[in-house]
Amino acid sequence: ISVTGVQTCALPIYRLWGIANGVDQQVFNPATDPALPTAYDAASVEGRGANKAALQAQLGLRADPTAPLAGMVSRVDYQKGTDLLAGVIERCVTELGMQFALLGAGNADLTALLRDAAARFPGAVSLTEGYNNDLGQRIYGASDLFLMPSRFEPCGLGQLIAMRYGAIPVVRRTGGLADTVTDEIGRAHV
16 A cells, blocks of 8 residues: 555555453452452352352342343443443343443443432342442452443453453444454354
């Protein structure tokens, strides 16, 4: 490619790729994470159930091991898809019996939407404003689903940490989320 006579790139665009983020497997390790009430690993995943019960109690969520618990640890922003989440919480709680453990800070209008959902659905929706590393780790270690409905995401770390902790990432097919989260269910039906 030449711009005003200067050679800038000789490779065709299809040969370019990015390098995905990674996580420190010593720090993000559910078998040794001091923030988790119960340690677990791939051979002892029952520890996740104990962590879910502890998180439900800590956040004032209804004690229910069968309720799908969706976690989100994120900046509260349109880019992160917080408005998309706020638009479906009521239906997820009333029709699917879901619970939400939300941790984040950011846009005041979007935070107000999440705060309103937590007030309307006590026992089903918890919002912790700000950021707390230990609580974030407990959300990863207890959630059945981890939400990242980002409109764009160069790579992201949340989905990688969620997978490391055994929470299923629910993401939009965009940027690095599309590169790091595969749709195994969709592939099985192709």
